[in-house]
Amino acid sequence: MLDIAIIGAGLSGLSLVDRLLEGNRNIAVFEARNRYGGRILSRSIASGSTASSFMVDMGPTWLWPDYQPRIAALAERLGLELFRQWDAGHSLYQVDAHSAPAMYIDTETHNTARRIKGGCHQLTAGLLQRIPGSILHPHHRLLRLADRDTYIDLEFDAGNHHVSYRAQQVVLAMPPRLLAESILFEPALAPKLIRAMQDIPTWMAGHAKAMLVYPEAFWRHQGYSGNALQPYPGAVLAEIYDACSKQGESAALFGFFGLPAFTREHYRDNLEALIVQQITRLFGTAAANPLHILIQDWGLEPFTATEQDRVPPTEHPRYGHPWLQLDHWRDKLYFCGTETAQTSGGYLEGALKASDRVFEALTL
Ligand SMILES: Cc1cc2nc3c(=O)[nH]c(=O)nc-3n(C[C@H](O)[C@H](O)[C@H](O)COP(=O)(O)OP(=O)(O)OC[C@H]3O[C@@H](n4cnc5c(N)ncnc54)[C@H](O)[C@@H]3O)c2cc1C
Numbered sequence: 496m497l498d499i500a501i502i503g504a505g506l507s508g509l510s511l512v513d514r515l516l517e518g519n520r521n522i523a524v525f526e527a528r529n530r531y532g533g534r535i536l537s538r539s540i541a542s543g544s545t546a547s548s549f550m551v552d553m554g555p556t557w558l559w560p561d562y563q564p565r566i567a568a569l570a571e572r573l574g575l576e577l578f579r580q581w582d583a584g585h586s587l588y589q590v591d592a593h594s595a596p597a598m599y600i601d602t603e604t605h606n607t608a609r610r611i612k613g614g615c616h617q618l619t620a621g622l623l624q625r626i627p628g629s630i631l632h633p634h635h636r637l638l639r640l641a642d643r644d645t646y647i648d649l650e651f652d653a654g655n656h657h658v659s660y661r662a663q664q665v666v667l668a669m670p671p672r673l674l675a676e677s678i679l680f681e682p683a684l685a686p687k688l689i690r691a692m693q694d695i696p697t698w699m700a701g702h703a704k705a706m707l708v709y710p711e712a713f714w715r716h717q718g719y720s721g722n723a724l725q726p727y728p729g730a731v732l733a734e735i736y737d738a739c740s741k742q743g744e745s746a747a748l749f750g751f752f753g754l755p756a757f758t759r760e761h762y763r764d765n766l767e768a769l770i771v772q773q774i775t776r777l778f779g780t781a782a783a784n785p786l787h788i789l790i791q792d793w794g795l796e797p798f799t800a801t802e803q804d805r806v807p808p809t810e811h812p813r814y815g816h817p818w819l820q821l822d823h824w825r826d827k828l829y830f831c832g833t834e835t836a837q838t839s840g841g842y843l844e845g846a847l848k849a850s851d852r853v854f855e856a857l858t859l
Contacts, residue, residue, distance in 0.1 A: 497523050499857065500649055500662035502637045505533025507831045507846035508668030509622040510569070514854045516625065523660070524626075525651060527636035527798045531623060533669075534699065534799060535843075537614030540708055540787055542745035549745035550614030551706045551738060553791035554699075555843055556580075556749070557608040563839060565847035566618075573621035576612040580605035581737040584715065586722035587777055592729065596777055601722060612741045618843070636798075640665060641681040642824045666853055668831040669798075670697035671819060676801045684823070691816050693803070695834050698814075698841030700800035701807035703752040703759055703792035705732060705770050712739050712746040713781040721748055723777050729753075731769045735777070748774070748782075756794035756805035766790060814840020822856060829853045 499515065501508045504526035515522055530536075536554040557580065560567035570577060582605050587596035611617055623631075632651075635658070639650040649660045667674055675692035683689075714721050714737070721737030733753030739746050750770070752759060762769060767788045774782045794805050815837030819830040831853045836845035 496646060497521050497660060497662035499523075499664045499666060500525060500647075500660060501666045501668055501831075502649075503527075503533065503668035503832065504531040504619075504631065504633070505668060505832070505846065506535055506619060506622075506843055507833060507850045508533075508666070509619055509626065510847050511666060511668060511831060511850035511853055512626055512630070513622045514850070515857070518858065523630050523632060523662075525632045525635040525637060525649075525660075527634070529634050531631070531633070532616055532619040534793070535615050535619050536791065537616035538706075538789060538791075540706075540789065542708070542740070547745075549740050550616065551708070551747055551749070551789065552610075552615045553704050553706065553789065554793075555615050556610060556736075556738070557605070558611070558843055559607050560609055561607045563842070563844035565851065566842075566844045569618060569621075569847060570611065573617065575617050575621070576741070577609040578612055578741045580608050580610060581715070581739060581743070582720050582722065584718045584720040586720045587724070589723070589725045589727070589730075589777065591727045592776075596723065601720070604722070610741075615843075637678055639679040639681065640828070642827065647824065647827055664827050664829070664857065666829045666831050666857075668850070670700070670832055670834050671695045671816070671830060672697050672801055672803065672834075673799070674830075676803075688818055691818060695814065695816065696808045696812050697800060697804050697834060698812070699793060699807070700796075700804035701756055701794045703756075703790065703794060704749055705752065705766075706738060706747055706749045706787075706789040706791075707770070707774065707782075707785040708787040708789075709746045709748070709782075709785055712737070712743055714748070714778050715739075715743065717779070717781070719778060725753060725773070725777075727753075731766070731773045735774070750774075752792075756792070759792060759794070811841060814845065820852065829856060 498520040585598040589596040641648040671692040723735040730753035732750030735750040738749040833845035836848040839845040
């Protein structure tokens with residue numbers, strides 16, 4: 496029998512495990528994907544100017560260490576180097592597809608935002624270095640939880656077979672909406688709780704990112720920051736930013752899609768061409784021939800997004816529902832994950848805040 500089963504190896508789950516390692520408990524982490532990190536995803540890509548590759552962030556990019564103490568402390572503890580988002584030069588603002596973009600100088604938007612040299616995945620990679628491989632179970636998708644009074648039965652889909660475990664306590668370190676939609680609870684959770692969980696949008700789950708790698712940062716040489724905002728309906732990318740490596744020797748721009756999930760799906764085979772067309776209109780012919788284009792559509796990720804997430808919220812939701820702060824099934828079941836954090840919910844900081852709360856509850 497496990498003392499604690501943690502479901503989800505994103506930042507909240509892994510940081511909880513990292514803290515629990517100090518106690519002498521029998522713990523295990525179960526992760527549906529065959530990789531760790533959840534919404535944190537950096538991909539290695541061949542760089543233009545050097546023979547080497549560099550890491551680009553397809554999930555989170557920024558942290559704000561001035562007012563996010565937990566993530567700042569974790570980055571420091573792991574010895575990660577932070578650097579400023581590149582903002583120098585002219586930023587662009589385009590009101591519709593046919594007008595010439597207006598230029599402005601913006602040194603405020605990313606003033607306190609920092610990137611991690613080598614990619615955001617280093618947060619979870621750093622935690623994983625401390626966690627013994629024997630307690631990690633990738634490719635284990637939780638299907639069902641059953642309250643057996645003094646313990647919980649867990650059933651997983653482990654690829655071509657189902658496996659079961661028993662644990663005295665279970666921590667659900669995954670988005671509440673996904674839990675409500677994909678896990679069978681026996682006995683069923685109260686309908687009001689399930690409805691509340693379904694109403695919590697998973698942060699960024701309906702979004703998609705495009706990364707364009709170039710031989711060099713031509714926009715910097717032309718006096719552009721790389722920032723370009725296109726808030727009009729029909730814009731393929733709504734926001735574009737510089738995504739170069741710290742020293743700028745590996746060059747990339749990234750954009751958040753403006754097209755909603757169903758339109759992205761409709762134009763799936765043409766997205767790259769549409770992106771290049773748009774970015775060339777903004778930055779000129781130097782933008783026309785990227786070395787690589789990567790697209791990460793989070794709305795298509797079954798272990799992040801549900802059908803409801805395909806229409807993202809228009810503003811940052813209020814997270815940290817009071818019922819998700821409580822233990823359930825008489826001290827055996829806990830909700831973790833950034834969407835349960837009462838402040839900084841949705842962000843990396845929120846994931847750490849949630850895991851701190853659960854750690855304190857488990858070790859009371
Ligand atoms: C495109 C994008 C940009 C973002 N930008 C930023 C940013 O700049 N700054 C910032 O602070 N935050 C940003 N975020 C948010 C940040 O990524 C999240 O706050 C954080 O990664 C959430 O961590 P988590 O552990 O709570 O959840 P997740 O990372 O979602 O982890 C949940 C884990 O549970 C697993 N899982 C799901 N279902 C099951 C199941 N049935 N059984 C077992 N395991 C399961 C998943 O595979 C996943 O590994 C961004 C997110 C995205 C997608």
